[in-house]
Amino acid sequence: MYDYLIIGGGIVGLSTCYSLIQKYPQAKIAVIEKESTLAFHQTGHNSGVIHSGIYYKPGSLKANLSKEGGELLRAFCDRHHIPYEMCGKVIVATEQEELPLLNRLYTRALENKLDVSMIDSGQLKEIEPHAYGIRAIHVKAAGIVKYKSVAEALAKVIREQGGDIHLSTKVENIVEGPDRIQVECSAQTFHTRYLINCAGLHCDRIAANQGLKPGMKIVPFRGEYYELTPEKHHLVKHLIYPVPNPNFPFLGVHFTRMIDGHVHAGPNAVLSFKREGYRKSDFNFKDFTEVMMYPAFWKIARQNIGEGWKEMARSWSKKVFVRSLQRLIPEIREDDLVKSENGVRAQALTKDGKLVDDFMIVSNPRSIHILNAPSPAATASLAIGRTICERIPEPVH
Structure with missing residues (x-):
């Protein structure tokens, strides 16, 4: 017992x-x-990122526990000699239309009492010489570890x-x-x-x-990754993220320097036809029919049809995936990327059609x-x- x-x-x-x-x-x-x-x-x-909590509503479990958890995680790693690095990250606005969202995110970071600073394009170049952006948030309390x-x-x-x-x-x-x-x-x-x-x-x-x-029901989303070839690792010094769409639950394709030196690019986010479906060909009849027969899924699909098509396009076309990455690092080319391991996100969807x-x-x-x-x-x-x-x-x- x-x-x-x-x-x-x-x-x-x-x-x-x-x-x-x-x-x-x-x-x-x-x-x-x-x-x-x-x-x-x-x-x-997992992508290996130690998150700061910048994206999450002040007072939410995600905001509070990611900040507290990051501190506990670092202390645990210190005690058990697990390598990690608080390299920091930049969240980059590449267009004028993104500036209001970036400012809103910066305000949220201050409400969550995070160590952040708003930087201009020149300061961004000092941190990430190959990144393009008109303005960015520099988040110091972000890092990398092998979970x-x-x-x-x-x-x-x-x-x-x-x-x-x-x-x-x-x-x-x-x-x-x-x-x-x-x-x-x-x-x-x-x-x-x-x-x-x-x-x-x-x-x-x-x-x-x-x-x-x-x-609620779990709806699995596959996150598909590429990684930079070794000769292109120098293009990414830390973590480089786009300004997220506040109406879409995913952060958009970004660059992550891993603790082992590899650099991952991604992920996109597409519906997986199997709860443990890491490949496009993976299919499980029970998992698939559960989602297809869940009315809430079709409600959320209609609400996000535009972003959903973009994610599917990135999934099926490397060229489209690369174009998304070029917004952050313009010199990236298709030949600079090779396929990497995918992940699956367990996302709860309530019966009224809302992603938790x-x-x-x-x-x-x-x-x-x-x-x-x-x-x-x-x-x-x-x-x-x-x-x-x-x-x-x-x-x-």
């Missing part, structure tokens, strides 16, 4: 387990993960401090009894007093399996479910873990 059983071995699930063990060292705690390795999906396909390394370090601490991690263990059924929850898995059956759902791309299905009706903008955490007396934790969840993961600890009951012995 476990005091706490966590479903999902990504960075959010591992951070939650880590926080619980720190708070309740005598508790019996386990993480179960359906894959044979930890951090296999969203964590393992899979963080997840591995979390798992090491969990095991050392007595926590259990069960791999290749897929949840098949959940039965709630009078004094325990029974979780029937492919490998074995577990019993727990309290259940924590950090299942990412499958979190809505885990919630439904327990009988919850949270009024903030982290979504739903609880009942015996369980808690993290139902929307896309970017910046990796940055915020340790703070999310602390927040979950604060919301659940103490172990009973």
Whole structure:
């Protein structure tokens, strides 16, 4: 019998387990993960950015937890000798029409008490010599790290401090009894007093399996990346982002210097026909029909049809993808880019046709479910873990 059983071995699930063990060292705690390795999906396909929280509404969970989480993450990396770099980033306006949006974003950054500065084109050239922009926000509290390394370090601490991690263990059924929850898995059956759902791309299905009706569904969006050839790495010194469209939930294609020296370009964002569909050819009938039969999807699709077509064009045409990148670095050419690994974002969509903008955490007396934790969840993961600890009951012995 476990005091706490966590479903999902990504960075959010591992951070939650880590926080619980720190708070309740005598508790019996386990993480179960359906894959044979930890951090296999969203964590393992993450861009590696340590986000500042600049984009998020002041007072929201994303704004608060990304800032707190970034501080906790850096401290954890220092303790466990995980390489990271607070390289900073620039958010660049390339057209006059973008300046009001840039100014609004700058105001939000100040409201979130972030260390930012508005810079002109000359100052931008000093930071990013190859970038083009008429004005930009310089965000100092942004960095890079390999989140899979963080997840591995979390798992090491969990095991050392007595926590259990069960791999290749897929949840098949959940039965709630009078004094325990029974979780029937492919490998074995577990019993727990309290259940924590950090299942990412499958979190809505885990919630439904327990009988919850949270009024949302996960819609998977594939993010497709290129990376610069080694001889073109010098074109990007830090992180270079466009001004995001406030009516579209994605940040637009951008340049990210990785901790290993590679430079990624992207991602675009297109509907995936499989929840774990990293390739264009990936298809799962159940995943596909769930989205197609969900009326809320068609509502959001109609609202974003223009941006949606642009994303699909970038997906199918390298030339169109490159044109988007050339807005930020004009000298980029098609030959400078090679395909890189893609990722899939688990985005919650409510039944009234709205993409959930903030982290979504739903609880009942015996369980808690993290139902929307896309970017910046990796940055915020340790703070999310602390927040979950604060919301659940103490172990009973």
